[in-house]
Amino acid sequence: MTNDTPPPPSSRTQRLLKRPLVLILLGSLTLHLIVGVIIGSWKIFSILTEEAVEIEVVAPPEAIEPKQRAYKLQTMRSQRSTAISSQVPISVDQPSDLNLPNIDVPQPTPGDTSIKARGDAGNVGGGLGGGAGGESGFATLFGNTSPLVGALEGTFIDFKQDRYRESPPNEGWMEAGKSFLRNFDLRQFRKFFNAPQKLYATHFYIPLMSADEAPRAYGVESLVEPSQWVAVYQGKFRSAEGGEFRFVGTADDILIVAVDSKTVLSAGFTESNPGRWEPREAPQQSGPPVSQYLPKLTVGDWFRLKPNEPQDISVIIGEIPGGEFASYLFIQERGVDYVTTAEGRPILPVFKLKEFSQAERQTIESDGYPKRLDGPNLGFF
Numbered sequence: 001m002t003n004d005t006p007p008p009p010s011s012r013t014q015r016l017l018k019r020p021l022v023l024i025l026l027g028s029l030t031l032h033l034i035v036g037v038i039i040g041s042w043k044i045f046s047i048l049t050e051e052a053v054e055i056e057v058v059a060p061p062e063a064i065e066p067k068q069r070a071y072k073l074q075t076m077r078s079q080r081s082t083a084i085s086s087q088v089p090i091s092v093d094q095p096s097d098l099n100l101p102n103i104d105v106p107q108p109t110p111g112d113t114s115i116k117a118r119g120d121a122g123n124v125g126g127g128l129g130g131g132a133g134g135e136s137g138f139a140t141l142f143g144n145t146s147p148l149v150g151a152l153e154g155t156f157i158d159f160k161q162d163r164y165r166e167s168p169p170n171e172g173w174m175e176a177g178k179s180f181l182r183n184f185d186l187r188q189f190r191k192f193f194n195a196p197q198k199l200y201a202t203h204f205y206i207p208l209m210s211a212d213e214a215p216r217a218y219g220v221e222s223l224v225e226p227s228q229w230v231a232v233y234q235g236k237f238r239s240a241e242g243g244e245f246r247f248v249g250t251a252d253d254i255l256i257v258a259v260d261s262k263t264v265l266s267a268g269f270t271e272s273n274p275g276r277w278e279p280r281e282a283p284q285q286s287g288p289p290v291s292q293y294l295p296k297l298t299v300g301d302w303f304r305l306k307p308n309e310p311q312d313i314s315v316i317i318g319e320i321p322g323g324e325f326a327s328y329l330f331i332q333e334r335g336v337d338y339v340t341t342a343e344g345r346p347i348l349p350v351f352k353l354k355e356f357s358q359a360e361r362q363t364i365e366s367d368g369y370p371k372r373l374d375g376p377n378l379g380f381f
Contacts, residue, residue, distance in 0.1 A: 017114075019307065042323075044062055065115065082292050087099065094309075095250065102119050105204075105274055108236075112269060113257060115294075116319075118207070130287040131325045137167060139359075140142040140216075141206055141207075141209065141213060141217060142154065142199050142201065142206070142213075142214055142217040142218070142231060143199030143200045143201035143202075143217070143233075144199065144200045145197065145200075146200065147200050147292065148200045148202060148354070149354070149379070149381055150202060150377075150379020150380055150381050151200035151201055151202045151235065151236035151353060151354075151355045151379070152200065152201050152202075152233035152234055152313065152315060152353070153199075153200055153233065153234060153235055154168045154197050154198060154199040154200065154201055154231050154233040155186060155189075155194055155195070155198060155222075155230050155231065155232050155233075155234075156194065156195035156197075156199075156214065156215070156218040156220065156221075156230075157189045157192050157193070157194055157195075157229065157230050157231070157232065158192060158193040158194075158195075158215075158223075158224045158228065158229050159172045159173045159176065159192055159228045159229065159230075160172075160193075160225060160227070160228050161192065161193040161223075161224070162191060162193065163190065163191055163192060163194065165193055165223065169191060169192060172228060173228060173230060173272075173274065173318065173320060174274045175191070175270075175274070176189060176191075177230070177274035177275070178274040178275065181256070181258075181263060181274065181275040183261060183302070184234070184258050184261045184312075184314045186232060186234070187288065189232075193223075193224070195215075195218040195219065195224075195319060195354060196219075197218045197219045197220070199200050199217060199218060199231075199350060201233050201315075202352060202353040202354045202379065203231075203329070203351060203353065203356075203360075204249075204255070204315055204317065204327050204328075205315070205327070205328055205329065205350045205351075205354040205364050206325070206326060206327040207290065207326060207363065207367060208252070208288075208290040208291055208294075208325070208326040209324065209325060209326065210226070210323075210325075211227065211229075211319040211322050211323055211324060211325045212226035213226075213325070214226065214229060214231060214289035214319065214325065215229065218231075219346065225322070226319065226322050227319060227320065227321060227323075228319075228320055228322075229314070229318055229319060229324030230254060230316055230317065230318030231317050231318065232314065232316050232344075233315040233316075234312070234313070234314045234315075235312075235313060235380070236310040236311060236312055236313065236380040237310065237311060237313045237353060237378040237379060237380055238305060238308055238309060238310045238311065238378065238379075238380045239305040239306075239308075239376060239378060240273060240307065240308055240376070241307055241376075242304075242305050242307035242308075242309075243304070243305060243333050243334065243335070244302050244303070244304050244305075244333070244334040244335075245302070245303060245304075245305060245332065245334070246264065246265075246299065246300045246301060246302045246303065246331070246332050246333055246334075247264060247265040247286075247300040247329060247330070247331055247332075248265075248298070248299050248300065248329075248330045248331070248332055248348055248352065249265060249267045249297065249298060249299055249300075249327070249328050249329040249330055249351075250267045250268060250270060250283075250287040250294060250295050250296065250297050250298060250328050251267050251268035251269075251295075251317060251325075251326060251328065252269070252291065252293065252294055252295070252319075252324060252325060252326045252327075253268050253269050253272045253318060253319050253320050253325070254268050254272050254273065254316060254317055254318035254319070254320070255267040255268045255315075255316070255317055255322070255327050255328075255329060256273070256275065256277075256314075256315070256316040257300065257313070257314070257315050257316075258313070258316075258330070259303045259311055259312070259313055259315040260303075260311050260312050263275055263277040264277075264300045264301045264303050265277075265298060265300030265301070266279075266298070267295070267297070267298035267300075268295055268298075269295060272318070272320045279298050279300070280299070280300055281299055283295065283297055283299070283380035284296060284297075285297045285343065285344075285345040286343075286345075287328050287369070288326075288328055288367045288369035289367070289368070290367055290371065291324070291326070294326065296337075296366070297330075297345075299332075302334060309310075310380045312346040315329070318343075329350070329351045330348040330349060330350055330351055330371070331348065331349060331350075331351040331376075331378070332346070332348050333376075338372075341370055345370075347370045347371060347372055348371065348372060348373055348375075349371070349372035349373065349374065349375020349376070350372070350373060350375060351375070351378070352373075352375060352377060352378070352379075353377065353378055353379030354377050354379045355372060355377055356373055361373060
């Protein structure tokens with residue numbers, strides 16, 4: 001006969017004891033359940049007993065309350081003005097009986113009308129840009145301090161200092177200028193010190209002078225030694241009738257002209273020219289008789305201007321070793337019959353972008369060099 005009676009409990013316990021993995025799992029589940037109940041109870045208790053948090057709203061600072069600040073400033077001005085004693089006018093029946101001290105009022109010196117700013121403006125009234133005729137700013141020999149209609153904007157660069165004026169650059173005009181003359185992009189000079197002041201020039205007939213006049217004109221005479229500097233003038237020009245033209249000029253040291261980013265003239269001392277442009281003819285004619293060291297006139301390449309169609313133009317002037325500086329730029333039109341001097345030099349018009357003022361005429365004519373001032377106005381208006 002088969003015995004179906006279940007085994008006693010002791011026998012089940014003995015079987016579980018023989019299976020340790022099951023005991024471990026049951027123990028772990030029991031432990032996690034107890035820990036979960038304890039943590040949950042503590043969290044519920046802390047939420048129910050948490051105190052309300054007081055939030056303190058800080059008033060905004062006075063600097064961001066414009067109405068209140070304006071009112072305070074107005075009040076301060078009012079208090080300051082009322083603190084000053086008022087001047088009460090004196091009324092008398094007989095003014096002759098009133099004893100008043102004599103007041104010496106300085107009288108202006110006749111003819112002393114020069115403006116002391118960037119250099120002696122009284123000596124540069126006929127400079128580039130011309131300050132006459134109600135133009136804003138004032139004139140210097142290197143351009144006007146405020147924009148002029150049709151003028152080229154000038155930027156002064158010092159190659160002895162970096163842009164922060166902290167250390168000398170590892171290259172100068174001859175290296176950086178070579179890159180600039182490929183595309184005439186002023187960003188090529190951004191690593192060097194650029195004068196903050198811009199000047200606006202309408203011609204480049206600059207008489208012989210000390211090289212320190214350029215830093216003075218740009219307002220940086222206390223920051224820049226008068227050597228290894230250039231001034232780059234850029235803008236647009238045009239011919240009303242159109243035609244074929246070429247530039248003629250000389251300089252001490254540098255005079256370079258580019259039309260539509262292409263060099264068409266490089267005059268002055270060739271050892272200071274980093275470009276590859278060379279004249280088709282060797283310079284033969286003498287420039288203004290201002291110095292025995294002034295190079296002869298260089299004749300540039302022909303270029304064409306369509307009627308009233310503006311073209312980009314760049315004019316670069318500069319002084320590398322220091323000492324003296326001068327620039328003389330003329331323009332010649334193909335097909336025009338110019339009067340010649342006894343030496344056979346055609347008397348060319350001075351390159352200009354607008355009509356000369358009377359002061360400019362006097363300055364340009366003062367060297368006695370034969371030239372024309374009635375040439376075309378090539379400014380882009």
